[in-house]
């Protein structure tokens with residue numbers, strides 16, 4: 001694959017830089033730099049999404065008929081990279097990059113007309129109802145029941161670890177509609193408004209102190225069967241399709257590169273600021289290792305996403321992207337904690353008694369703690385290895 005950009009691509013890169021310089025608000029960049037969670041706050045993400053929607057650049061991955069850009073893979077990559085390097089927040093992928101491809105591939109015309117514009121505008125904010133108590137890696141054992149009742153389903157049970165359920169107005173859920181055969185054969189994919197009577201949300205506070213995840217309860221919730229995507233009992237197929245986009249539907253190498261650049265800035269400042277700063281050779285060696293692996297991730301990501309641009313889905317190779325991105329981001333998080341050393345324990349960021357730059361150090365330890373969860377969410381690292389062994393390597 002040729003990674004040298006053409007003159008047209010370089011001109012496009014310049015356009016993107018100019019757009020970002022003019023339209024990416026400073027306070028959004030500052031709040032994004034302070035964020036230590038998987039997703040930035042809803043309002044922040046939606047403000048940036050609205051600016052991109054105005055420009056027509058919010059969903060480069062979507063087909064043009066639904067609001068996509070018809071960019072080449074190289075243009076999509078350039079755009080994504082420039083956004084991260086400028087400090088823009090990641091748009092929340094739950095609706096835009098996870099549910100939308102499923103609706104486009106398997107939804108009815110009426111569902112496409114109903115949901116896609118609202119996902120794009122931010123009017124609908126979605127959360128993902130896959131995991132349950134007792135059903136995570138073994139997702140097919142899920143039990144949330146949806147019993148047919150006339151034109152509706154009656155839904156009972158609960159979903160666990162539901163990110164941003166407390167912000168969401170809709171949840172896409174895997175529900176059990178049949179118990180008679182293999183577990184995979186009795187699952188359906190259902191869209192449920194969060195304000196339906198009988199839905200309630202309980203917060204779960206993580207070890208980083210964040211309220212990001214929740215348990216969602218369904219108590220005799222009535223949902224029209226028209227809210228089902230695709231065929232009844234065929235939801236497992238749609239669920240796996242969505243997971244490929246969750247694990248590898250966007251460019252993560254530019255994000256890792258941005259994090260590595262922030263780490264470098266932090267190392268430089270620590271060297272100048274901390275009298276007792278030691279180990280910069282060791283840190284430089286580890287950063288060089290990350291940079292080499294990052295190059296490999298970048299090329300793999302471009303290769304896989306070239307296929308997606310042709311109308312395909314990322315395929316099981318997306319597990320390679322999820323596994324590697326997580327490994328590199330966690331390595332960066334760990335190095336950042338090493339650089340801070342004992343100062344990481346401080347409630348207020350200080351360096352040798354002097355207030356230290358709060359913008360990036362304040363989020364170092366929370367970010368490290370929060371990002372431990374990346375080994376688990378979206379499917380654990382062990383499960384990704386199993387998928388790669390079976391479906392990519394054919395072992």
Ligand SMILES: Cc1cc2nc3c(=O)[nH]c(=O)nc-3n(C[C@H](O)[C@H](O)[C@H](O)COP(=O)(O)OP(=O)(O)OC[C@H]3O[C@@H](n4cnc5c(N)ncnc54)[C@H](O)[C@@H]3O)c2cc1C
Nearest residue numbers: 128129130131136137161162163373376377378379380382
């Ligand atoms: C911060 C966070 C956010 C999340 N957000 C969401 C969300 O929005 N929506 C949602 O539906 N879910 C969400 N999840 C849930 C997540 O997808 C599950 O936690 C994950 O799939 C693992 O399931 P589990 O927790 O039941 O662990 P288990 O499946 O019980 O796994 C426990 C351990 O056993 C290992 N293991 C299990 N099976 C195998 C195997 N076959 N081979 C090797 N090792 C194995 C796992 O790797 C793991 O280390 C989130 C999780 C976290 C931590």
